[in-house]
Amino acid sequence: MYNMGAYYEATSVAHAISLLQRHSGPTTKIVAGGSDVLIQMREGKLAGYTLVSIQRLDELRGVYMDDDETLRILPVTSFSHITKHPLIKEYINVLGYAVDQIGSPQIRNIGTIGGNICNGVTSADSASTLLAYDAVVEITGPAGVRRLPITDFYIKAGVVALMPDEVLTAILIPKESYENTHGHYIKYAMRNAMDIATLGCSLNVRLSPDKRAVERVRVGYGVAGPVPMRAKNAEEAGNGRPASMDTVNRAAKAALLDVNPRDSWRASKALRLHLAEELCRRAFTMAITRAGGSL
Amino acid sequence: MIQRKLITCTINGNKIQTMVDVRASLTDMLRNDYRLTSVKKGCEVGECGACNVMIDGECFNSCIYLAVWADSKHIRTVESLLGSAGELHPIQQAFVDEGAVQCGYCTPGFIMTALEIVQSGRQYTRDELKKLLSGHLCRCTGYENIVNAVEKAMKGTAQSIPETISRHRPATR
Ligand SMILES: Cc1cc2nc3c(=O)[nH]c(=O)nc-3n(C[C@H](O)[C@H](O)[C@H](O)COP(=O)(O)OP(=O)(O)OC[C@H]3O[C@@H](n4cnc5c(N)ncnc54)[C@H](O)[C@@H]3O)c2cc1C
Ligand code: FES
Ligand code: FES
Numbered sequence: 001m002y003n004m005g006a007y008y009e010a011t012s013v014a015h016a017i018s019l020l021q022r023h024s025g026p027t028t029k030i031v032a033g034g035s036d037v038l039i040q041m042r043e044g045k046l047a048g049y050t051l052v053s054i055q056r057l058d059e060l061r062g063v064y065m066d067d068d069e070t071l072r073i074l075p076v077t078s079f080s081h082i083t084k085h086p087l088i089k090e091y092i093n094v095l096g097y098a099v100d101q102i103g104s105p106q107i108r109n110i111g112t113i114g115g116n117i118c119n120g121v122t123s124a125d126s127a128s129t130l131l132a133y134d135a136v137v138e139i140t141g142p143a144g145v146r147r148l149p150i151t152d153f154y155i156k157a158g159v160v161a162l163m164p165d166e167v168l169t170a171i172l173i174p175k176e177s178y179e180n181t182h183g184h185y186i187k188y189a190m191r192n193a194m195d196i197a198t199l200g201c202s203l204n205v206r207l208s209p210d211k212r213a214v215e216r217v218r219v220g221y222g223v224a225g226p227v228p229m230r231a232k233n234a235e236e237a238g239n240g241r242p243a244s245m246d247t248v249n250r251a252a253k254a255a256l257l258d259v260n261p262r263d264s265w266r267a268s269k270a271l272r273l274h275l276a277e278e279l280c281r282r283a284f285t286m287a288i289t290r291a292g293g294s295l
Numbered sequence: 296m297i298q299r300k301l302i303t304c305t306i307n308g309n310k311i312q313t314m315v316d317v318r319a320s321l322t323d324m325l326r327n328d329y330r331l332t333s334v335k336k337g338c339e340v341g342e343c344g345a346c347n348v349m350i351d352g353e354c355f356n357s358c359i360y361l362a363v364w365a366d367s368k369h370i371r372t373v374e375s376l377l378g379s380a381g382e383l384h385p386i387q388q389a390f391v392d393e394g395a396v397q398c399g400y401c402t403p404g405f406i407m408t409a410l411e412i413v414q415s416g417r418q419y420t421r422d423e424l425k426k427l428l429s430g431h432l433c434r435c436t437g438y439e440n441i442v443n444a445v446e447k448a449m450k451g452t453a454q455s456i457p458e459t460i461s462r463h464r465p466a467t468r
Contacts, residue, residue: 001316001319001323002318002319002320002361003318004317004318006298006317007298007300007317007318007361007363009300009363034360034361035341035359038320038361039340039341039359042339042340043340053361053363053364055361055364056364056366080353103341103430104344104430104431105354105408105411105426105429105430106341106344106347106354106355106408106430107341107356107430109353109354109355110341110356110359110360192426192429193426193429193430194342194429194430
């Protein structure tokens with residue numbers, strides 16, 4: 001038995017919002033897949049909390065293409081369904097690959113992509129890729145729907161820009177962002193499964209039509225700071241440059257100006273700095289190769 | 296006051312309707328209300344796979360799944376593999392043949408994941424199998440024989456494994 005205060009099950013997004021308003025308080029929480037919330041309830045951190053469940057809201061599951069070709073990822077979609085989805089495979093394969101590194105097969109059937117970013121955790125395996133693709137989050141609350149770039153969604157470790165009566169209702173990837181890109185994600189962890197990233201790097205490139213130049217490169221990191229981050233210096237060192245090892249090395253070095261990792265029991269800051277450079281180098285090399293460039 | 300909720304679901308082929316305590320995990324419900332004790336309590340935080348069951352064809356650690364969420368779902372546990380004359384399912388037989396069982400605590404969880412693998416109809420490499428089995432901890436076997444057993448069962452499906460769901464009546468309280 002869980003040490004749970006009360007349980008309310010939403011039957012629609014509007015119902016979820018009204019439940020959150022009615023039962024609002026410091027000990028009320030949304031639960032989607034439960035792979036963070038139920039663990040913390042078991043550990044006692046959320047003992048006695050009231051849960052508002054969006055687990056059974058099928059209207060928040062799936063991946064769709066909007067009329068303007070924006071990719072719309074609904075938050076209660078499980079990791080395994082993200083990885084298997086044809087639209088993800090075709091347009092943003094690296095996201096499916098990244099979430100396939102999470103936990104274990106069962107955790108990937110349980111955990112949702114929305115929960116993975118709403119927990120505000122820097123090691124979330126989906127986050128660096130969503131940042132590197134300029135994802136926009138769609139948030140629904142009593143006053144209606146608002147949109148926010150994902151970089152503004154992350155406020156500080158464990159805190160995101162959600163009001164207590166708001167629900168994340170979509171993650172959007174604009175066409176301009178995913179079109180013609182090839183990406184790669186590297187999760188560096190101590191074990192091959194069931195481990196949190198020591199550092200993660202997600203990178204995607206768009207090459208020029210002749211495949212000789214990097215038209216645009218975007219780099220996202222997890223565990224390189226208190227929240228997932230973009231590496232603008234690394235990107236500037238790569239944008240518009242020849243698709244060469246020299247460019248790759250410059251970008252990897254420049255990434256060190258962006259990251260701000262810390263010492264923790266998992267790894268030292270020194271190891272994380274080394275990884276930040278090396279993972280950027282390897283991910284950039286792989287992304288260029290996937291895009292048809294030669295190094 | 297204990298908050299309860301009425302749910303309807305199918306457990307091992309039997310449709311049931313029951314009032315569940317909202318605080319119960321699916322593990323609690325399957326073990327306590329239906330005596331399906333193949334569903335083990337190991338870590339209870341999603342890490343060991345001992346409580347693994349199939350929900351609508353996908354494997355979930357039932358310790359971090361609320362019983363109320365089972366409403367309208369099809370749940371399957373190892374008990375459903377029992378043949379009508381009490382014979383073992385080919386996956387279970389492969390575990391026996393390969394010496395993949397020692398204390399047996401992890402075994403039902405592994406077998407349900409093996410069932411998902413076998414039902415996919417795909418043939419995986421050994422490395423892929425290891426990744427697919429990575430959500431289970433075994434303190435006894437050292438895993439080698441378990442991977443062998445799952446590989447054997449998977450290859451056996453080329454000769455088609457029967458889809459037994461016995462009408463094993465779950466015990467009621
Ligand atoms: C054994 C194990 C291994 C794990 N391994 C990894 C790993 O390798 N990598 C990794 O990144 N994560 C890992 N995780 C963490 C976890 O699976 C993810 O963070 C998961 O994505 C959380 O999603 P959920 O739906 O299960 O979350 P929940 O627990 O339901 O919710 C998480 C948080 O988000 C909020 N929330 C959820 N959905 C919404 C929404 N739509 N709107 C507003 N708020 C919302 C909840 O209130 C809560 O604060 C692991 C967890 C376990 C138990
Ligand atoms: S008891 Fe559920 S995963 Fe360990
Ligand atoms: S056989 Fe004992 S835990 Fe696996």
